[in-house]
Amino acid sequence: MPRIGHSRVVPNTRAPRIHLGPDHETALAGAVERGGGVLVPLADADAVVWAQGPDTFPAELPDSVRWVQLPSAGIESWLAAGLVDRRRIWTSAAGAYAGNVAEHATLLLLAGVRGLAEQARAxxxxxxxxxxxxxxxxxxxxxxxxxxxIGRAMIPLLTAFGAEVLAVTRSGIPVPGAAETVDATRTSEIWARADHFVIAAPATADTAHLVDGDTLAQMKPTSWIVNVARGVLIDTEALVGALRDNTIGGAALDVTDPEPLPAGHPLWTLPNALITPHIANPANGLTRALADHVAANVERFATEGRLLAVIDTERGY
Amino acid sequence: MPRIGHSRVVPNTRAPRIHLGPDHETALAGAVERGGGVLVPLADADAVVWAQGPDTFPAELPDSVRWVQLPSAGIESWLAAGLVDRRRIWTSAAGAYAGNVAEHATLLLLAGVRGLAEQARAxxxxxxxxxxxxxxxxxxxxxxxxxxxIGRAMIPLLTAFGAEVLAVTRSGIPVPGAAETVDATRTSEIWARADHFVIAAPATADTAHLVDGDTLAQMKPTSWIVNVARGVLIDTEALVGALRDNTIGGAALDVTDPEPLPAGHPLWTLPNALITPHIANPANGLTRALADHVAANVERFATEGRLLAVIDTERGY
Structure with a gap:
């Protein structure tokens, strides 16, 4: 007797064979199955879900592997290791951790603007x-x-506090909820215009030292900069100078250059600097967020849908 | 020639005569006029707008004074001085500063939950x-x-972060946006139920030491308490004990008992305590917020509307 209100989904293709490595992580194994995949050894795999860094990644993948899911949002170390080839699709975890990072970035900005960096140490x-x-x-x-x-997840948060968002994106296509969107070629316009800055761009050759002495000099004396992307986007030496001279309000950084930030570095003790040690996306939240992302992508792979966070090897993210 | 799209408001009564004291504060004088009032000496006044504490308040008010606007949200010192009589209406500034305090309280809660108290000091x-x-x-x-x-202003903020609000009010009438509202007689139910606590109740005989050893013992080991009301609502000694024993997550306090919190007090250095020195509603934001409140109340007084934040001398707030 057929059940009412419960239609059976018939997949277009057979269940995809997924290799999970390097270890059998329970949450991710569950995610693969939740997405409609079957766990198999590497030699039999259509796709690989990888839960660790590039060091332990297989030197060669079988030709049958058409897709590789990496565990992080930033993929510089994978590119540097020369592992991301063009023979298959590679996806990162970009977006999977956006909500948690957006929460942290909003906290850092609020903490800066309301003086908590110094108050917390009093x-x-x-x-x-x-x-x-x-x-x-x-x-x-x-x-x-x-x-x-991350930025899109921040918009409803910042808007709730009565702030307006000026979005900078590569395309310049209006971001929903932002008061204004400009394309990346117009980034130079924003430094004198906005009150505060959240850096959430990928680390590429174009974005290294995006915030430097010139851009810092254009900011308001009350402006706070939050960085939740990669340390290299800010010229640390120029930033320390601006903080020492109080030419900006301050900087709240979850990522630094160098990272880890060495003990004794001035950013630890400047009253207008606030450092959190790359914990916007803490490990305790990683597995669940990554599992949800993996399940969604396995399901898309199974149904030949468009995968999330496909890596563009030309652009490098 | 009449202007189009601009109708003239004809007041029901003559412009109310307002005494502004003890000084002629420009922003408040402007607010009185914006609300439709006329500034006059005390002897001629229908109402008094007072910009400072009770120490300099006139010992006697003319019988003509039907309304007194006080400058603070908390009014214990006015009640203690025996100044709030029943011969006229007294209004506080309750609500005027709600937005700013809500922003600060949300920051304190986020900072606590994400571990920023300790991170900021590293x-x-x-x-x-x-x-x-x-x-x-x-x-x-x-x-x-x-x-x-304050609590109502926090609801859209907390909701944006994906939290649910359990509201405790005197009446128990459902608060818009709260997942649940309970009346104050059921306060004892919440300590074991909620994940975190924001104390925003007035200081009265009923609310003193609302958070004590018994209530602390019911909270989760990850629970944070934020206090933006009055220090006396929390039993400081019991709180320090809970923080030392890590039986709760922590406490982020903008108000303390005693206040100011003396140097050397354990709350300054416990890793799970975060103190801000009663700056949720900073003086730099006071004048503008109070001015808006005064203008609104003068306009209501002029048109015989219902005044905002009328003090209930029975309840003491």
Whole structure:
């Protein structure tokens, strides 16, 4: 007797054979099965889901492997290792962690604007001193440089606080919810215009030292910069100079250059600098977020849909 | 010739005569006029707008004064001084500062949940140690105890982060946007139920030490408490004990008991405590917020509308 209200999905193709490596991680194994895949040894695989870094990745993949899912959003180390070939589709985890990183980036910006960096370190009641330094996101214009998954997840958060978003994207196609979107060739316009900056662009040859002495000099003395992308997007030496001279409000960084930031570095103790050690996307949240991403991509692979976060080897992300 | 699209408002009554004291503060004088009032000496006044504390308040008011607007949201010092009589209407500034305090309270909660209290004080890259302590507001239930103007302003913020609000109010009438509202007689139910707590209730005899050893013992080991109301709502000694024993996640306090918190107090240095020195509503934002509140109330007074934030002398807020 047929069940009512429950239609059976008949897949277009047989269940894809997925190799999960290097280890059998339970959450990811479940995700592969949830997405309609079957776990197989590498030699029999149509696709590979990889849960660790490039060091342990197989030197050769069988020709049968048409797709490789990598576990991170940033893929510089994979490109540097020369592993990402053009014989198959490679996908990153870009977007999988966007919500968590957006939450952290919003926290860093709020903390900066309201003076929490210095308040959190105080050991006495410095009300009169701190009071005048407390700002607000209400009415502020926040530029999101590289407004992809993280930036898009930030827009409803910043909007709830009464801020407006100025989005910078490669295409310049209007980002929903942003007050304005400009394409990356017009990035130079934003430094003097926005009140605060969130750096969320991929690390490429074009974006290295995107924030340098010139751009810092154009910012307002109350501007905060948040970086949740990669440390190399900011010229650290120029930033330390601007923070020491108080030519900007401050910087709240979850990523640094160098990283890890060495003990004794001025960014640890400058009162207008706030460092979190690359934990916007903490390991305790990784597995669940990655599992959801893997399940979605396996399902798309099974039904020959468009995969999420396909790596563009030309652009390098 | 009449202007098109601009109708003239004819007031029901003559312009109310307002005394502004103790000083002629420009922003507040402008607010009185914006609300339709005329500035006059105390002896001629229908109403008084007071910009400072009770110490300099006139010992006697003329019988003609039917309304007094006080400058703060909390009014304990005015009640203690015996100044709030029943011969006229008294209004506080409750609600005027709600948006700014809501922004700060949300920052404190996020900072706590994501481990920023300890991260902000680090002077080396303690990623492995901090990583596992990073939480998220997504999916969390946040109880707002005393869900008035500040709490209502927090609801869209917390909701944007994916949290649900459990509102506690005196009446128990459902608060728009809250997942659930309970009346204050059921407060005892929330301590074991919610993930985190925002204390935003007025300080009264009923609310003193609302958070004590018993209630702390019911909270989860990951629960954060934010206090943006008055220090006395939390039993400080019991809180320090819970923080030392790690029986709760932590406490982020903009108000303390005693206040100012003395140097050397354990709350300054406990890794799971975060103190801001009563700057949720900073002085630099006071004047504008109070001015808007005064203008709105003068206009309501002029048109015999219902005044905002009328003090209930029975309840004491």
């Amino acid at each position: 050991t006495s009641w410095r009300k009169a001193e701190f009071d005048t330094g407390v700002g607000t996101l209400r009415g502020a214009t926040v530029a999101i440089v590289g407004c992809g998954g | 002077t080396s890259w303690r990623k492995a140690e901090f990583d596992t302590g990073v939480g998220t507001l997504r999916g969390a239930t946040v109880a707002i105890v005393g869900c008035g103007g």
